Amino acid sequence: MTKVVDRKPLTFYERTYLPTLLEGLKVTARHFMRSVKGGNAALATGDGYYPEVPWKVSEGYRGAPYLVKDQEGNTKCVSCQLCEFVCPPKAIRITPPGPEGVPADRPNAEKMPREFEINMLRCIFCGLCQEVCPEEAIFLQQHYSLTGLTREEMVYDKERLLQLGGVHAGIQKWKHKLEEAREQESFPVKAD
Template sequence: MAVIKVKRPKLSFGEKIYFGALIKGFLLTMKHAVDSMRGKSRGAKELASSGLGVTMQYPEQKWDEHLPEHYRGAPALVTDEQGRERCVSCQLCEFICPPKAIKITPSEIPADDQWAKVEKRPLEFDIDMIRCIYCGMCEEVCPEQAIFLRKDYAITGLSRKDMVHTKKKLYEIGGVRVGLVNKWNELK
């Protein structure tokens, strides 16, 4: 195999000290500054910015109307139309979660309950939002469509304990989801 030697181009004095690149960057920055002072910033109208630049004034202005349809936010548990929990505690979401952010403790449904055929329900269902990477694998693997990624990007807490969403909080923020749930199907 032949070896090809490539010669480096000779740099001028200005190129060696990056003088041209510095001037070019400075002029571009000044152009954007002057445009924003004149109210002609590119993208300012679409973002409903304050007029000076394209910076959105969060939290007064939010991205809610600008989020794409495929946006994946924080996971939440949902109930059906009658307020029953959809989760059958199969633990598939716990097993498939790459950062191991989900922890489920299953419990039995009493034999005298109308839905005893379901066998299990979650006693505890915790999601550590600090560890969650919003990959959506939990939503994809759920056979009962009990967990959904909502369009929420502002998840805050003052301590690590606040960032662990319990079953109660997950149902609270998840709400009701309409549609067929295999868990409650009489024919199953």
């Protein structure tokens, strides 16, 4: 059954409008003065409010995916395009080096992307790219608030992704292979 709530008619004081407006402004002014004096109410009571105080995420948080470099500052991505293939919203777009492209910046890896773009407007932070990556080159990191003024700005290119991604020190597979191959070039002789 519908309950009809009686709407109380406004009193004369309320109908004059301005006094209530001023009441409201008083609250605003009080907070303003407190902020000016450095006594933000929220800061005083706890951790603060977003966006003045960015939200601290826990360690396992999976935010925006960025590319990482290895401990020697080389691009880890070898442009295998598995992330591009697996990406459900088709946010990732890789331009492979092609036959004439620049070789990888570390020996033996042979290959790295000419361009690597993630459209952050499309990305759903699902983490499949990180899961599928055979090179540990892409990680969901802690950024959750990505902003931009244009759509183009939200397409992050290789430079930006690498710069945001930072360094991930892991197993240097290709370097290890190269070292193993170099070792085999010389005949093992017992040191005497």
